[in-house]
Amino acid sequence: MAGESLVALAERLGDLCREHGLTAATAESCTGGLVADAITDVAGASRYFLGGVVAYADRAKTVQLGVGPELIASHGAVSAQVARAMAAGVRERFGADVAVAVTGIAGPGGGSEAKPIGLTYIAVADHDGVDVRRHLWSGDRAANKLASATAALELLLERIVTTASAGAVGASGGDEA
Numbered sequence: 001m002a003g004e005s006l007v008a009l010a011e012r013l014g015d016l017c018r019e020h021g022l023t024a025a026t027a028e029s030c031t032g033g034l035v036a037d038a039i040t041d042v043a044g045a046s047r048y049f050l051g052g053v054v055a056y057a058d059r060a061k062t063v064q065l066g067v068g069p070e071l072i073a074s075h076g077a078v079s080a081q082v083a084r085a086m087a088a089g090v091r092e093r094f095g096a097d098v099a100v101a102v103t104g105i106a107g108p109g110g111g112s113e114a115k116p117i118g119l120t121y122i123a124v125a126d127h128d129g130v131d132v133r134r135h136l137w138s139g140d141r142a143a144n145k146l147a148s149a150t151a152a153l154e155l156l157l158e159r160i161v162t163t164a165s166a167g168a169v170g171a172s173g174g175d176e177a
Helices: 006-020 034-040 058-065 069-075 080-094 141-165
Strands: 024-028 049-054 098-104 119-126 129-136
Touching: 006 034, 006 141, 024 034, 024 080, 024 141, 034 049, 034 141, 049 058, 049 080, 058 069, 058 080, 069 080, 080 098, 080 119, 080 129, 098 141, 119 141, 129 141
Parallel strands: 024 049, 024 098
Antiparallel strands: 098 119, 119 129
16 A cells, blocks of 8 residues: 555545445544545545544534543543544444544644654544554655545555455445354
């Protein structure tokens, strides 16, 4: 997957979703809708992409995705815990088989010693639970957003392939083992 463009990754996502009868949703903060944009660049995406939420502000994360305000207060909006809650929340709200969430600090400002610019958490939720990954990008704002969107699609693909190879894809319409 390394080096694939966003659209190529989104095309692979479409192929896998159609093959396994899966639906997908997105929750994005620092990527500002870049993941959903790539997915919808693929003709026919409406057959498997249910929609997405750009939850940039903390309030949007709580109201639109059900992320507990206490979670944001105790861990910060850019944290594994919030990414996990965003992915689970968007999956539930859209009724999707699989969902991806991205939260991070794209830069050039907003970083701290504890949470530097480029810090990003990406989570994928499906019927088996939620997987979250931590990344630290070193580019400028545009490069960090692109790297985050790419990593989000890669993690989504990885989760679908892993689940498919285990023989248990999709809780609401995928292949049965």
